[in-house]
Amino acid sequence: MKKLLSGNEAIALGAWEAGVQYASAYPGTPxxxxxxxxxxxxxxKAEWASNEKVALDNAIGASFGGARTIAVMKHVGVNxxxxxxxxxxxxxxxxxLVLVSADDPGAFSSQNEQxxxxxxxxxxxxxxxxxxxxxARRFMATALEVSERSQTPVLLRSTTRLSHSKSVxxxxxxxxxxxxxxxxxxxxxxxxxxxxxxxxxxxxxxxEQRLQAVAEWAESAAINRLxxxxxxxxxxxxxxxxxxxxxxxxxxxxxxxxxSYPLPLDKxxxxxxxxEELIVVEELDPFIEDQLRAAGIKVAHGxxxxxxxxxxTLAKVRAGAIQAGVPVEPLPGKVAPLAExxxxxxxxxxxxxxxxxxxxxxxxxxxxHAMIAGxxxxxxxxxxxxxxxxDMLISMGASIGMAHGFKQAGGQESAVATxxxxxxxxxxxxxxxxxxxxxxxxxxxxxxxxxxxMTGQQENPGTGITLQGEAGREIDIAEVVRAMGVTFVEExxxxxxxxxxxxxxxxxxxxxxxAVMVVRGACIFTPHFKPQASLQVxxxxxxxxxxxxxxxxxAILKSERIYEKTGKQQTxxxxxxxxxxxxxxxxCPVGAIERGSE
Amino acid sequence: MIKHKNFLFxxxxxxxVLTASDIAAQVGLDLxxxxxxxxxxxxxxxxxxxxxxxxxxxxxxxxxxxxxxxxVLLAFELLEAARWIDWLxxxxxxxxxxxxxxxxxxxxxxxxxxxAEALLAALEKRAGRVIPVEALPLAEKAGNVRTINTVxxxxxxxxxxxxxxxxxxxILRRVPKRYAEVNKxxxxxxxxxxxx
Ligand SMILES: Cc1ncc(C[n+]2csc(CCOP(=O)(O)OP(=O)(O)O)c2C)c(N)n1
Ligand code: SF4
Numbered sequence: 099m100k101k102l103l104s105g106n107e108a109i110a111l112g113a114w115e116a117g118v119q120y121a122s123a124y125p126g127t128p129x130x131x132x133x134x135x136x137x138x139x140x141x142x143k144a145e146w147a148s149n150e151k152v153a154l155d156n157a158i159g160a161s162f163g164g165a166r167t168i169a170v171m172k173h174v175g176v177n178x179x180x181x182x183x184x185x186x187x188x189x190x191x192x193x194x195l196v197l198v199s200a201d202d203p204g205a206f207s208s209q210n211e212q213x214x215x216x217x218x219x220x221x222x223x224x225x226x227x228x229x230x231x232x233x234a235r236r237f238m239a240t241a242l243e244v245s246e247r248s249q250t251p252v253l254l255r256s257t258t259r260l261s262h263s264k265s266v267x268x269x270x271x272x273x274x275x276x277x278x279x280x281x282x283x284x285x286x287x288x289x290x291x292x293x294x295x296x297x298x299x300x301x302x303x304x305x306e307q308r309l310q311a312v313a314e315w316a317e318s319a320a321i322n323r324l325x326x327x328x329x330x331x332x333x334x335x336x337x338x339x340x341x342x343x344x345x346x347x348x349x350x351x352x353x354x355x356x357x358s359y360p361l362p363l364d365k366x367x368x369x370x371x372x373x374e375e376l377i378v379v380e381e382l383d384p385f386i387e388d389q390l391r392a393a394g395i396k397v398a399h400g401x402x403x404x405x406x407x408x409x410x411t412l413a414k415v416r417a418g419a420i421q422a423g424v425p426v427e428p429l430p431g432k433v434a435p436l437a438e439x440x441x442x443x444x445x446x447x448x449x450x451x452x453x454x455x456x457x458x459x460x461x462x463x464x465x466x467h468a469m470i471a472g473x474x475x476x477x478x479x480x481x482x483x484x485x486x487x488x489d490m491l492i493s494m495g496a497s498i499g500m501a502h503g504f505k506q507a508g509g510q511e512s513a514v515a516t517x518x519x520x521x522x523x524x525x526x527x528x529x530x531x532x533x534x535x536x537x538x539x540x541x542x543x544x545x546x547x548x549x550x551x552m553t554g555q556q557e558n559p560g561t562g563i564t565l566q567g568e569a570g571r572e573i574d575i576a577e578v579v580r581a582m583g584v585t586f587v588e589e590x591x592x593x594x595x596x597x598x599x600x601x602x603x604x605x606x607x608x609x610x611x612x613a614v615m616v617v618r619g620a621c622i623f624t625p626h627f628k629p630q631a632s633l634q635v636x637x638x639x640x641x642x643x644x645x646x647x648x649x650x651x652x653a654i655l656k657s658e659r660i661y662e663k664t665g666k667q668q669t670x671x672x673x674x675x676x677x678x679x680x681x682x683x684x685x686c687p688v689g690a691i692e693r694g695s696e
Numbered sequence: 697m698i699k700h701k702n703f704l705f706x707x708x709x710x711x712x713v714l715t716a717s718d719i720a721a722q723v724g725l726d727l728x729x730x731x732x733x734x735x736x737x738x739x740x741x742x743x744x745x746x747x748x749x750x751x752x753x754x755x756x757x758x759x760x761x762x763x764x765x766x767x768v769l770l771a772f773e774l775l776e777a778a779r780w781i782d783w784l785x786x787x788x789x790x791x792x793x794x795x796x797x798x799x800x801x802x803x804x805x806x807x808x809x810x811x812a813e814a815l816l817a818a819l820e821k822r823a824g825r826v827i828p829v830e831a832l833p834l835a836e837k838a839g840n841v842r843t844i845n846t847v848x849x850x851x852x853x854x855x856x857x858x859x860x861x862x863x864x865x866x867i868l869r870r871v872p873k874r875y876a877e878v879n880k881x882x883x884x885x886x887x888x889x890x891x892x
Contacts, residue, residue, distance in 0.1 A: 102721055102731065206736055230732075230759075263734035263759035264721060338759075345757040412762035429764050433822050435782040439814060441775060442807035444708065444799040446744035476742070483804065647804055652743050655803050667805070 103267045105260035108231035109170075109198060110135035111269060112238030114142065116194075119165045119278060122147045122156035124524065125553040126172030127207040128261040129200035133170050134556075137565050141275030146556055146565045149494075149524040150175035154182050154197065161195040162291055163280045166242055173201040173214045174493065178525070180217070183251065187221045188301045189291045190249035190308075194242035200256045203381045204409035207258075209474070209493065211408070213382035218253050218359040222309050225253040225359040226321065227337035231265045237356060240321055248308050248315075255358075257381065259338045259409065313360035321356025322365060331424060332373025334366065334390075339381050342415040346426055347377075358386055363393050370395050377422060381410045398422070448479050450653040451629070451679035453547045453592035453619030458485040459649050459681065460599045461514070461543075468512045468606065469504055473497040473526075475518035475552045476621075477545050484650045488516070495525025498612075501540040502533045512606040514541040520550035520558040522575060527582075533612040534583045541605040542614045544575055547592070547621040555623045579614045586610070592619025595684040622677065630678030632694045635669050639690035642666035646682040646691065654682055698727060698858065702761040703750040706780045707772025708797045709743050712845035715870060716770075717748035719849060722866045724752035727858065734759035743800075745776065769823075770852055772831075772844065773797050778815050787824040791851050791890075792816075793831040793844065827851060827890055834885040840875065843882035850886025860887060 103111065109132050113121065121144045123133040137144035147153035150171040157169035171179065176199050183197065199217070202208040218225035226241050228234040234256065241252040290297060316322060327350045335343040336355040343352060353369045355361070358380075370376045375398040378387045387400035403418040404410065419426045448455050458480040461470065465487050472478055472488035473496065481488035490500055501513035517526050522544050533540055550556040557563040562572035580587050586608040590601045598617060605613035620626035635657070642661035646654055646669050653675035657668040671682075673694060683691040703720055707713040717733050724731030735748040749760045763783050769790045771777030777792040784790065794812065801807040819826050829851050835843040846867055853863040864883050871879050 100725075102718070102725065102733070258736075259734060259759065262737070263732060264718070265732045265756070265759065266725070266730065341757045341759065411760060412758050413764075416762070429762070431786040432764050433782050433784045433786055433788070436778045436818050436822075439778065439810040439818060440807065441779050442799050442801045442809065444743070444745050444775075444779075445801075446709075446742035447800045449742055479742070483800070483806075650800070652800060652803065655798060656805055 099271055100266055100268050102264040103231045104131065104262060104264045105228070105231050105234045105256055106131040106262070107135050108234040108267050109238060109254070109256065110139070111267070111272075112235035113168050113196075114139040114272060115235070115269070116239040116242045117166050118142065118168050118242070120157070120160040121145070121168045121170065122153040123170035124148070124150045124153050124175055125550055125556040126175050126200070127553055128202060128258040129170050129172045129175075129198065129256070130553050130556065131261070132198060132200070133565060139272060141277045143277065144565050146558065148559055150178040151182055154179040154186070157195055158182060158186055161191045161193040163193065163283060165193040165280055167193060168196045168198055170198040171200070172208065173199055173212055174209060175199075176214055176217055178494070183217070184221050185293050186251050187223050187305060188298055189293050191245055191251055194245035196238065196241045196245060196252050196254050198254045198256065200258070200261050202258045204258065211382065213385060214253070214255055215358050215385045216383065222305050223250045223252060224312050224357060225255055226356060227255050227358050228260060228356070229337055229340040229354065230260070231263070231267045233356065234260065235267055235269065237321065244312065244315070248312050250308055250312070255337070257338055309360055313362065316357055316360060316362040317365050319357070319362070322362050323354045323356070324369065325352040325354065327351045329372055330374045331377060332369055332375065333377045333379055334369070334386065335379040336386065337381065339379050339410050339415070342410055342412050343379050345412060346415045346419050347424070355386070361386065361389055363395070366390065367395055375399070379404055379410070379415060379418070382406070445482060446479065447482075447652050448476065448650060449622050450651055450675045451622050451627070451677040452476070453617070453621065454480070454545055455649055455651065455679070456593055456595045456598045456681050457516070457543060457545060457602075457617050458487055459595065459685065460602050461485065461487040461516070462648070463599070464602060464606065468514050469501070469509055471497040471500040471504070471513065471515045473515070473517040473521050475521055475545070476547070477516055477518055480516065484648050494521050495529060498526055498529035498533060498540070498542055501542075502529065502536070502538045505538050505540055506536070512541060514543060514606065516543045516545060518551075519544060519546040519548065519560040519575065520556070523559045523573070527578070530579070530584070530612065531582060537611045539609055540612050541602070541608070542612055543602070543605075544614060544616045546575055546616050546618045548618070548626055549621045549624050551621045551623065555621065576614075576616050584612055584614050586613035587616070589616045589618055592617045593679050593681060595681055632673040632676035632678055633671050633680065633683055633691050634673070634694045635671055636690050636692060637668055639688050640668040641688055641690070642668045643687065645685050645687060649681050649685060651682060698729070698752065698856065699754065701752040701768070701856070702766045703768050703770060704761055704766045704780060704783050705748045705750065705770045705772070706776040707746050708776065709737070709746055711746070711772045712842065713746045713748055713772055716845035716849055717750050719863070719866045719870055720750045720852070723858070723862055724750070726862050726866060727752070730754060730756045732756045732759040745779070747780070768852065768855065770848060772848065774812060774815055775799075775809065777819055778810070781819060781822055784823060789825040789827070789855060790819055790823045791827045791829060791848060791855065792819065793848060794828050795832045825855070827855065829886070829889045831886070834889065835882055838882035838885055839878040843879055846879045846882040847886035847889070850883040851890045854887045854890035
């Protein structure tokens, strides 16, 4: 059957077809849909881990047991998993183990645009780079074979553009399959999977040999494909960049690399001598180019004409080609951008009725006494207008540790950490333990919206529902925090503006180690959220003071009506957007906002 | 016979841009061509901009269009048509839903939503055909506001002079059966909108 599949759907399909029996992941754009799709296939187990290191550790256990397995994460997730990953290279694997890293060139939804191909070189294991969905599906099988044959972890690297593009995939309809128990566990004869120093020293040269063997295989592997054309120019490319090359350098010779590490250097050398000029087109780092230069292969052009930063596009590849003097067809002309009218930008905003709103409304009122360390999730939007209530944000789980360090270094303001429920389970527990242990007076606001919202509503340990839809045990955050020895623990209704204010103030004054407030209210995209009738503004009462705009709700608009005393525009509420959370009603000083008639 | 087409669908999160672009890519396949589509939807759920590229060709390489090569810009929202206008190729066409969704900066009174007629005039100056569609009222008339994307796809099918049945079938395969009838009505209304 022939179907349009996204890169992520194809990776999931490829994993299932290749007999992956267990998969673990932590959500993160652009990787999230891989496990969501894999979870739907028969005869497999797929899980959300609490963070990426846990996901990889889960996969390692499965592999050592003999199962084929994948661990899936976004690029920065690999940083979290890196400790295990670097030593997994030393232990090697048993059942094929593929780490899927979905990178984000362009940083569309990430804190950086690191190029994770570098991990392959750093950790000395292969990296495969599919260029479309069909590649993604097939490369998964190849990656697992290489992994098993060479006893190595393999990195399958996607990018946002690959993960979130659909292209044609041909496959046979998946059939029913039974989950297979593993064979009886066999203890190793010569121990390699207990990576104590003596074994690490023994393994290191073996790993270097393993890499050499993979490089030799790469010389003739089908995933590295020659497309001969005009030999005045030879282009070497990999991943999604190949698609731009195929269009812009149409007619010239192309070497499409399916594996960016280790490289088939002899094959590339032969290609380079056949063509007059070798051009390397790759996204982000000069990863291949540097290796070629180090090997003494003459590269005519690479990062001198193609950008180092950001996502590649057809336009950028065309511009580079023209700069290199390649006779490519120019574009017929241009349409001028609309400059005569100011086009307002459209930044994202917290949804109407979002449970994070009342907290940030209050935080903005308290911020002159506070330093606010933020974390990653929908609540990162606390940095924007009208709240502007976030002073630092760096990586998942960092808020608590940063608030801690700020305070211990002598910070005079209250130090507040804001962290979501999913992030709390990801990497909030250990910094909280450190804060309790060192008796640090910080406020930790756990914004518990009962879901991992930012990445599209995935369940997490706080909700207790598993990826495959089974109800497990909900971990109660307040209970956990109390058990850790926190002496101020209060739960508060996320939509009760006054209660949130009171709890926040009390927490900021607490002087006996960390104070934890759990702000509870379900994200509007969860089944727990119950929309209510929309609110409306009574024009007889509204004094156009603008306080309601400080809650930052997309449903609150400037009205055409003018408040006569001041000549200012009154407020109106968009009845299609409003779901009646009442936060604006609670802050209105004159009671002008009331429930609509519906 | 259509051989190559580049489409850019733009709008605001929640408007159904991504479903519509899935359908348009599928129609490309149904026409016997290769098709790819690519979207950016990081913050779409929270009222941000959504963009989706669809390309039809005998063999498609890049899943994204190049700025200046878009044959048809389909904007689900008026302001978004203006924002993305320079992706159009000279002489390219625009289908634009007249619906206005104000960004937060406008709600907060920090920016203005440009005048609708001035926006349309500016689009006219730059494009081949500009087809404004009252997609929201038409969808309401069809019986469900969520059929906006069906209305707009129908307008596109008429503009392209492709077999409308292909489009309608592709849409009906995507929507739950109980919504088949409203979508059929929405499709008729959208087709008519192209003829005005
Ligand atoms: C290391 C790492 N893993 C994953 C992500 C992707 N990511 C961004 S926010 C987020 C979780 C958000 O959930 P939560 O903390 O509950 O906040 P919410 O969005 O629900 O408000 C995730 C997984 C990331 N940015 N970094
Ligand atoms: S998705 Fe949920 S948590 Fe995120 S902004 Fe919307 S309501 Fe808030």
